[in-house]
Amino acid sequence: MxxxxxxxxxxxxxxxxxxxxxxxxxxxxxxxxxxxxxxxxxxxxxxxxxxxxxxxxxxxxxxxxxxxxxxxxxxxxxxxxxxxxxxxxxxxxxxxxxxxxxxxxxxxxxxxxxxxxxxxxxxxxxxxxxxxxxxxxxxxxxxxxxxxxxxxxxxxxxxxxxxxxxxxxxxxxxxxxxxxxxxxxxxxxxxxxxxxxxxxxxxxxxxxxxxxxDARTAEATKLYENVFRAVNIALVNELKLVLDRMGIDVWEVLDAAATKPFGLMRFDPGPGWGGHCIPVDPFYLAWKAREYGVTARFIEHAGEVNARMPEHVVDKLVRALGDRGVPMRGARILLLGVAYKRDVDDARESPAFEIMKLLLDRGAVVDYHDPHVPRMPVPRRLPSLPALSSTPLRADVIAARDALIVVTDHTSVDYELVARHARLVVDTRGVLRGRRPNVVQA
Ligand SMILES: NC(=O)c1ccc[n+]([C@@H]2O[C@H](COP(=O)([O-])OP(=O)(O)OC[C@H]3O[C@@H](n4cnc5c(N)ncnc54)[C@H](O)[C@@H]3O)[C@@H](O)[C@H]2O)c1
Missing domain, CATH: 3.40.50.720 (NAD(P)-binding Rossmann-like Domain)
Structure with a gap:
């Protein structure tokens, strides 16, 4: 046989x-x-x-x-x-x-x-x-x-x-x-x-x-999927910057645009990009493209736009605190959320870290609240960050901070409680829409 x-x-x-x-x-x-x-x-x-x-x-x-x-x-x-x-x-x-x-x-x-x-x-x-x-x-x-x-x-x-x-x-x-x-x-x-x-x-x-x-086609398929997300996140983040300057509410624009029944997939802006995949994978394709003499310009541009968002958030905060006569040095800032996206416990590559570093560099006193991340992992890329634990989100804690920054829009957080007691909220996720004297969109 x-x-x-x-x-x-x-x-x-x-x-x-x-x-x-x-x-x-x-x-x-x-x-x-x-x-x-x-x-x-x-x-x-x-x-x-x-x-x-x-x-x-x-x-x-x-x-x-x-x-x-x-x-x-x-x-x-x-x-x-x-x-x-x-x-x-x-x-x-x-x-x-x-x-x-x-x-x-x-x-x-x-x-x-x-x-x-x-x-x-x-x-x-x-x-x-x-x-x-x-x-x-x-x-x-x-x-x-x-x-x-x-x-x-x-x-x-x-x-x-x-x-x-x-x-x-x-x-x-x-x-x-x-x-x-x-x-x-x-x-x-x-x-x-x-x-x-x-x-x-x-x-x-x-x-x-x-x-x-073949295997190369399968590899390219995965990268295209993540480039698609990276570029669209960058597009909507760029739109947020443009509309902000024009005094147009980006969230209202997105809600209205989302009613189009065809040809549009909604992406929401935020404080940057995060997670193990989207900020990483597109650069694998851009790197390989260079071997073939091609520049993947959308990928590079998306990287630049998304990586600059934490600076935009901190600039907005600095200005809003300045308007209230509060200097950044010594300002007490609470980050709401360090996970890279809503309702997950994964903080890898989260823009929260970059924001935290920018705040600490300016002399602010920083802590965070995240119901999904009880202890903050210090990223390898930013080893100087302190190893913090999540601060409980109570009315007295909220009121004792000079500002809160909504980094992640976890659904279990009581944003109304935040809005009621905060001196200032910098909202990067549109959780507190509409005009409120103590809320700044960023
Ligand atoms: N996280 C996601 O949702 C997701 C989605 C799609 C694709 N991916 C891809 O999957 C891969 C893994 O990502 P992940 O998010 O699961 O990472 P991860 O860090 O959560 O898990 C990787 C695991 O591999 C282990 N490991 C590292 N080196 C090893 C080795 N030499 N031998 C055996 N184990 C080793 C680590 O200890 C870790 O437990 C990456 O290429 C990522 O891009 C991840």
Missing amino acids: SEERPADRLARRVASREATVAVIGLGYAGLPVAFTFAEGGFQVLGLDIDEAKIHALRTGRCYIAHLGSERLAGALGRGRFEPSHDFGRLAQADAIVVAVPTPLTPQRDPDLAHVVATARTIAAHLRPGQLVVLESTSYPGTTDEVVRPILEATGLKAGADFFLAFSPEREDPGNRQYTTATIPKVVGGVDPVSTQLAAALYGAVVERVVPVS
Whole structure:
């Protein structure tokens, strides 16, 4: 009897749910993927270099609040999810999904150190018949030009011995309407067999798989999605600056424009941009474009506009305090919200940090309130920031501050209480619309 080919064996094990799926990187992107495979009937091995995370998961503590401990308990309880930091276990996996960070260097170039380190770890355990899928967002060519050579240095060949694909993660933290299983999954392999196998793997647990020609197309698709957001956020932030000068209420304009039933997607202005993806990913494409002699001008401009917004907010505050005869040096300022967006506990790349730094540089005394972020993580980029804890939002606290800045529009905050007791509110999110003597839009 002829021996079963690696691709056929993998397809059979996926179809029968005998396959073990390893997920490397159990963060915001990787953990929901791990849960989804476990809920879909697969045995899941969750791997992370962060031992504290592995310990938390093993003891039933889900450190990503919006995922909920029930999903973790369900996956652990059914014996389908095994968190581990023993990367030697990779040899047991049929499929390996990679969701490690892809940040920027201080020069704002792609930093693929985590992807490269992970690819080397996989290479050390790679065996024929395995499927490797990169989910970390990166520039077109990463899977083919960076990951593939590391894996092929083992002597095994992609498309014949092992299989390799890219499939972007499309999580929208805090969005209860969609789950990993109901968000269509784009998949592109470095060859047709890899595409097919990766499509079969995700097809077993998500409602709709969208296969594309190759890994580069899948990588570019993800970047386009995030460039779309980055550019539209910049556009509406720029509009806010222009209309502010003209004395036109940007929120009224946006509410009215949003009644157009076609051809318009609403974006709201804010204090800048934040999160792990939108301020980062577009620069991966801009960087790669330069290799081809192309300047991605929309991306660069969006970066400039969004990165300047914290300065605009602080300028507005300085002027409003000046009008009230309050100097910035020694002024007590409370930031309302440090999470990068509404109702999430994620403060990565939040514009709150830049605002805080600008305030501290001017001699202000700063604290914050955020119901979702009890302790403020000090960002690597701004290590001089103090490690603060959330101040309770009471009437006496509000009244004791020279100003409050609404940075994040969390829904659980009582903005009327704020407006009633604050001497001054600088509102970057339009939570206190209409004319009020103590509210300044910024
Ligand atoms: N956060 C999101 O909503 C989101 C959405 C789409 C895409 N992504 C992409 O997913 C990737 C991961 O982002 P994230 O938000 O989940 O980051 P994260 O920091 O929340 O999680 C990454 C995890 O990887 C672990 N890790 C780092 N290096 C590792 C290594 N060498 N081996 C094993 N584990 C390692 C970290 O300890 C961490 O737990 C990024 O490329 C990001 O752009 C994230």
